[in-house]
Amino acid sequence: MENYQIANRAQIGVIIPSTNTGVEYDLQQLHIDGVSWHSSRFWIELSNWADENSATGEGEDSVFERFLELMRGEIPMSLRNVISAKVNHIMLGMSAETFWGGVEGSERFEAGIREHIGDLGLTTGATATREALEAFGAKRISVITPYPPVGDQNVRDYFEELGYEVKAVTGLNCPSATAIAEVPIQQVMDAVREADGDDVDAIVQCGTNLSTMDLFPTLEHWLQKPLIPINVATVWHALRACGIQDKITGRGRLLEEF
Secondary structure (H helix, E strand, O other): OOOOOOOOOEEEEEEEEOOOOHHHHHHOOOOOOOEEEEEEEEOOOOOOHHHHHHHHOOOHHHHHHHHHHHHHHHHHHHHHHHHOOOOOEEEEOOOHHHHOOHHHHHHHHHHHHHHHHOOOEEEOHHHHHHHHHHHHOOOEEEEEEOOOHHHHHHHHHHHHHOOOEEEEEEEOOOOOOHHHHHOOHHHHHHHHHHHOOOOOOEEEEOOOOOOOOOOHHHHHHHHOOOEEEHHHHHHHHHHHHOOOOOOOOOOOHHHHHO
16 A cells, blocks of 8 residues: 555645734635645744834834844744655745845845755745746836835845836835734725836735735736735745646636746
């Protein structure tokens, strides 16, 4: 009798912040035969940058950068824990860190992760969205983020360094990590309207705790252009990296077409 394996096509480790509920919600919408997703959380010590700014007066941008620095120190433990399950691939369920410092900073961050995962494949938000835009052939883009202004600037820098013409970065400036998951649908709709334009080929949504998987596939029909939620991009990238070419309907053009 052959050895039994729960997921015989791919077991994907997902690294997420302790405050994040959006990634797991989106993954629970997907039912792909032979594929399982295994979350490993890392501790978020400084989750409310608005309150921290009020207490210290250092500014939300500075607090947010300190938030990311603390995050980086916690990630290796969550990697260790999920790798012990002998997963096939690692998918990062956080995005701001992957864009930080432009292309060079993104590559440096990925290299640091690879030191901990050895030969395992790796999916990050920055790489996944870049490859998604390449698949669509987009050149002129807009981006929606939940970050404070310093986060918006790092996202803009990343895509502009890659050669994209960034028409707009619409930042929701959420006050805390958990508030990202609480953004009302109407606010997301308003952000899409602000980011869109006749000269925009595609809209990217960053911030993995901001779930737009339920909304964006419909808006793609309305706007007649690709809308790329970062959680959809990372799922797509991870599946394709594992050799799984299944087309998934109802979750956006990226998973339907490429």
